[in-house]
Amino acid sequence: MARRNDKATGLLIIIGFVVFIIAKVFEFIMDYIVVIGVIVGIALVIFAVVKFIEHQDSKKQQKLNIHNAILKGLNEKYEQEKSRIENKKERIFQSLQKIQNDIIALENKQNTYNDSYDPIRAISKLQNILKVKTLSLNEIWDLFYDQGEFKVINLNQRFEEKIRLVDEINKPEYFELKPNTENKDKLSTEIEQKKKELNQSLKSIYTSNLNSTKNKIHELKERYKQKGKLWTLELEKFKEKQKQKNDKVDLLKAKYNESNESSIAEFHLQILEKIIYDPNFHKSITTDYNEENKILIIEYLLPTIEQFPETKEFRYIKTRNEYKEIKFSDRELDKLYNDIIYRLVLDLISISFENDLINVIKTIVFNGWTNAINKATGLYNKACVLSVVCDKSEFIKINLSEVDPKECFKSLKGISANKISNQTPIKPIITIANDDRRFVSSQEIGIDSSTNLASMHWEDFEHLIREIFEKEFSINGGEVKVTQSSRDGGVDAIAFDPDPIRGGKIVIQAKRYTNIVGVSAVRDLYGTVMNEGATKGILVTTSDYGSDSFKFAKDKPITLINGGNLLYLLEKHGYTARINIKEAKDELK
Structure with a gap:
């Protein structure tokens, strides 16, 4: 109970002290209220002025920050447009270079000889002479007419097709300028001035790059335009040459059907010229026709043994995982050569008889010549190595697909050395005089x-x-x-x-x-x-x-x-x- 009384007494003392202080302060304020009011007022004014100044500085800084952000944005957009223009120019130049490379590759491919010669297939084809018809066309004159297409590529046309796909450089996205007013502040004026400068720079960059690409395209167009003109001239020459050739065929056909003596010889010469047994065989053919005794004389430069394919097979070597070329032995090649030469001769005679369209040939004389290097002298030695006379009525009875070529040749009373590859000269049965029609x-x-x-x-x-x-x-x-x-x-x-x-x-x-x-x-x-x-x-x-x-x-x-x-x-x-x-x-x- 005594403790509670002590706490109450202490609390009353404190309250009394606080009340006394408040009373004194209030008394002081009442005595100096005017002065205090003035001081408080001044303090409030100063505080207000300070706050105002701080606010104005804040607005200025905010405006400056916005201004700087705008300038930064302008510069960034400028760099983006500049980079876009320059990158576009670079891509256009890359496209132009690719177009040129593609056309050059096309031109090179066009001018490249495609060597797809297969010696094994070539030998097989030669061994099938007489077994397979050499000429399969129903109309022999189709061989004579030039119906080929002009295969030279029009590089200008290809260029024009490709250049259409090349885009131009788009105009830059210029900065929009605000209209001039008298109330513009310094910062706004500075921004508008910056826009003008950047627009001028963009225009200069755009114009320069646009002109550069246009000049390059114009240069290429002119270059390929010239190629186009040359192509047109070549096409005209091709068509004119083709027409002249076909006109000659028309004339030959008309004279041949009239049984003109020289045209008959020319007709059969043209047929034999068209027959290619192997692209490596060199040949020279001369024909003559005697109307009086209805004899067609053929003098034919036969291929030499050196022109024959030598590859017998490609054998796979398992231990080395590679193919090895196996060649014919000299004996095998010699036997093969002799067999194929006889096949070739009989085939050529058969073709000439079968294509006697107006039935004016009674007999064919075939003289086979070779022009090979004499290994003793190293010089070419031309010699007649076989000669045969064939009567049409007897020859057409022969089943050529089943004959032994050499035995058939001998049965026709043909003359030759035992081995044609030895190139032993023989005297031709009948020869053509040297009065060349040319x-x-x-x-x-x-x-x-x-x-x-x-x-x-x-x-x-x-x-x-x-x-x-x-x-x-x-x-x-x-x-x-x-x-x-x-x-x-x-x-x-x-x-x-x-x-x-x-x-x-x-x-x-x-x-x-x-x-x-x-x-x-x-x-x-x-x-x-x-x-x-x-x-x-x-x-x-x-x-x-x-x-x-x-x-x-x-x-x-x-x-x-x-x-x-x-x-x-x-x-x-x-x-x-x-x-x-x-x-x-x-x-x-």
């Missing part, structure tokens, strides 16, 4: 010391070459004839040299050039020598030959005569002339 009458060409050989008419030059070589070969009783330009097959003149050792048929080509003769011309001559079955080729030019030409001609039956050699040869036979290349170039412009 030959034209020669002309005497007058020249003197003022004649510039490099600028004379090409036809006169060819006759001059014939004239000079006729004098050269006449020493040994030789003969030289000029061929028609439109039908010469790369031959300008042919010499017949009766010399038993170095003689034979010699192909002569004349090149009235003012530039160096390229190696391609020498290769062409070599091919012509092979096709003609000639023993030698002579190339004559008013200019000179490059080192490649001399390298190619080395160890081949080819003689190259340049301008200096030609002048010497002319002088030897009493001619005077000169060669001035520069003057000729000026005259021939």
Whole structure:
């Protein structure tokens, strides 16, 4: 009870003290109320001013932050647009490069020879001669007409198709400018000015990149436009050449049906030319027809054993996980060669008889020639190795698919060495005279010391070459004839040299050039020598030959005569002339 009284007394003392303090404060306030009011008022004013200033600073900072954010946004958008434009330009250039690469690849593919020769399949095809019909067309004239399509790709058309897919650079998304007003503050003015600067920069970047891509596209378009023009010219040439060829076939067909003697020979020549037993076989064919006794003479350059496929099989070696090429032995290849040559001869005779459409052939004489390298001399040696005369009435009774080719040939009284591969010469039963239908009458060409050989008419030059070589070969009783330009097959003149050792048929080509003769011309001559079955080729030019030409001609039956050699040869036979290349170039412009 005493403790409770002590606590109550202590509480009353505290309350009394607090009341006393409050009374004193209140008394003080009442005494100095005016002064206190003034002080409080000033304090409130100062507080209000401070708060106002803080608020204004806050607004300014907020506005500045917004301003800076806007500028940052403008710069970011500018960089994005700039990057978009430049990236778009880069993609366009990459697309243009890809288009060019695609077209170049297309062009290269078009110009690439696809060598898909299979020697095993080739041998099988050769062994099937007589067993399988070589010609399966019902209408033989279909072989003659050129119905092929122009296979050269129009690169300009391909380019135009691809270039349409290339997009242009889109215009940049420019910054929108607000209209000018007098109440714009400094920050707003600065933002609008920044927009103008960025817009000008974007416009400059856009224009520069757009012009760059347009110029590149224009350059490519012009380049491929020129290719397109060349393609059109080539197409026109192709169609014109095709038309001329087909017109000749129409003429040949009309004359053949009229039983024209030379057309009958030409008809059968064209048939035999179309037959390709193997792409590696070189052949040269001459035909003649005698209306009086109804004999067709065929002189055919047979393939040599060196041109035959040598691969017998590809054998799999399990231990090495690879295929090994197994070749025919010399004995096997020799036997194969002889068998196939007889097959080929009988097949060609059969084709000629079967395609005697107007029934004008009673007999066929076939002379088979070879032009192989004599291993003793390293030179080509042309020789007739087989000859046979076939009567149509007897030949058509033979079942060729079941015969032994060699025995059949012998039963037809054909003559040949026991082994054709030995190339033992035999005398042909009947031969064609050397009056090649391509030959034209020669002309005497007058020249003197003022004649510039490099600028004379090409036809006169060819006759001059014939004239000079006729004098050269006449020493040994030789003969030289000029061929028609439109039908010469790369031959300008042919010499017949009766010399038993170095003689034979010699192909002569004349090149009235003012530039160096390229190696391609020498290769062409070599091919012509092979096709003609000639023993030698002579190339004559008013200019000179490059080192490649001399390298190619080395160890081949080819003689190259340049301008200096030609002048010497002319002088030897009493001619005077000169060669001035520069003057000729000026005259021939």
